[in-house]
Amino acid sequence: MGMTKAIQERLVTSVSGEGSLRAGCVRYGNVLASNGSVVPYFADLLRRGERVLPVTDEGMTRFMLTLSESIDLVLYAARIIEDGEIVVADLPAFRIVDLAEVMLEAYGGGEVRVVGIRPGEKVHEALISNEEMRRTEKRQGYYVVRRYDCPDSHFNGVEGEYSSGTTRLLTRAELRTILRHEQFLS
16 A cells, blocks of 8 residues: 555656646545544444454554644645645654543543554554655645655755654543544544
């Protein structure tokens, strides 16, 4: 899945600037209410009466992005993209185990069971690689990754990746507030 997204980004960004075409991409983290997100999965288990939530690793983190934030990301990118850039929101992250415990608490209690990492799964979600970070600029709460073939003058010398393991982690209280606002908790 990740490689498919990377190839799609490369195709889109490589044609930007040809003629009058202005194209770019947005890169999402974990959209809270999307298919495949752990939040609706846990909510479904709890509504069905399950009181044990599976967590693959106690240190596992993911970015948190609400549906309205994902829309804001697309609208911002549509306004500022110039030459095949990739726009990424500056997001907080959460530990999956904290999310599970907050949701269990809201449903009257239960336990978290660590089940182990599945093949291909990562402990932390990376949205900007080390190589990309060197050609990334921060603007108005967003990261803008320049094309892979940008001029040397656009390189900033910044090292390190932007991952859910290196960004600010939401507290359990903040998770609870977000889940209530997004109507996953009563």
